[in-house]
Amino acid sequence: MPQLPGRRSALQTLLGLAGVLSVAPLVFRLQPARAGNVASNSAAPYTHRLALLIGNGDYPVPHDLPPIHKNVMDLGEALAFRGFDVTQAMNLDESSLQTTVNEFVKRVEQAPPNAVTLFYYAGHGLQVDSNNLLLGSGANPTAPRRDLLARSLVLQQKLLAALPPRPQALNITVIDACRTDLRNALGDGEGLNQVEAPVGSLVCFSTGAGKPAVSPASADHNTFYTGALVKLLRESEGHITFNDLFRMVKEDVENTMLKHPLAAIRRLAQNPFIADNARVQVPLTVSAPAMLGLPALQPMSPQEEADWLAIQSTQWPVDLLRLCQSFLTSYPNSIQAKSVMVYQAGAQQALSVLRNKEVKLFKTSFVLPQPLPSQLQVDAGADLVRAARGDKDAAARIARLHRQADTEQGQLRYVGWLQYAGGLGNGIASYELALYYREAAQPLLAAQAEAQARQLGYSPPRALGHARK
Helix, strand or coil: CCCCCCCCCHHHHHHHHHHHHCCCCEEEEECCCCCHHHHCCCCCCCCCEEEEEEECCCCCCCCCCCCHHHHHHHHHHHHHHCCCEEEEEECCCHHHHHHHHHHHHHHHHHCCCCCEEEEEEECCEEEECCEEEEECCCCCCCCCHHHHHHHEEEHHHHHHCCCCCCCCCEEEEEEECCEECHHHCCCCCCCCCCCCCCCCEEEEECCCCCCCEECCCCCCCCCHHHHHHHHHHHHCCCCCEHHHHHHHHHHHHHHHHHCCCCHHHHHCCCCCEEEECCCCCCECCCCCHHHHCCCCCCCCCHHHHHHHHHHHHCCCHHHHHHHHHHHHHHCCCCCCHHHHHHHHHHHHHHHHHHCCCCCCCCHHHCCCCCCCCHHHHHHHHHHHHHHHCCCHHHHHHHHHHHHHCCCHHHHHHHHHHHHHHHHCCCHHHHHHHHHHHHHCCCHHHHHHHHHHHHHCCCCCCCCHHHHHC
């Protein structure tokens, strides 16, 4: 598994021993590294950074999770390197879990509007009645699901909805949960449900909706997802955005597991889930490379920068793929090469969906309804660019804009964009399409869209269909 090179701090040693010797909740603060000196300047955008890392590894045997302490320790150091003020908490029961999250939400509310925040949870997660639950330490994940409601934190209501929207910066939520191990190679039931990210947020799951995530039996190894995240946080150049970083993590996890020598791990290869509603692109660091002890970046030539800007504004996947391929051929060592590879992969996925004859979306459909208010025009334009890169959530937002147009063409594009979003993996959009077909008295198409939504891992609330009729 990918490992982060570096020293083992006294705090790490203490946390590791505490995890072995005690099941009591433990909370520690880890101050930012040298880059964090800049973070004290709340006037500068993106420099005020807060992170809460929760690791629940103490569950009844055989559901205990040995790697969790290492996950939290390693990720804490990597985030401090990127200027985060990190709070680390271990083995929180349901009461401590709720209290710690509430305190973090209050800190986020008091932070400047341009602050960057990150919440991380590693442990057992599951869903009950379409709600995603983060299980308190000590609880048995195999207990009746209804009983576990009282032992858990409800992700959607208690965290995602509680955090203030951050359109000027970014709230990041990372859930490395739905744990299983190789002794239980089929997983331990339903994984987490798909969610949509609130405005100014990025929500990342270590595995696909409804799927398990592998947990090594050794306390000396990270989980696959957190190991990749730690590695890329340490190794990536500072201008890389968090949005691109998490797509790189996703690709790293998929490639590592699919090529793993153990067949059981290949069978359980994770396909991490990302819900992206970021309104600005935040770099990993706003500090000069020298402040972090890193080599200076090579500046782009005028033509290279022009080609990069063309990629940044392209709204049609065919054109985007061509520009990405040309850029990587002309500038293989560019400082933007890794991001361009991410966009290239997204454009390829987008094209594979558009080639499906069931998806009624064409080049002329990659436009916005008119007129739109000025700020909505800016945000929707950015979503159109991201949709060309295969962003399933941006595609769903474009669909809803077209429905508001309330014209025949708007309705056709609404359906086409929902089909496109579903093809890209958005189960919520697929279910929305099913509701549309149900209202239009097209039961066969409604059943097909609902089946796709469930196949993508989306479990709709029981009353959702009635609420939207």
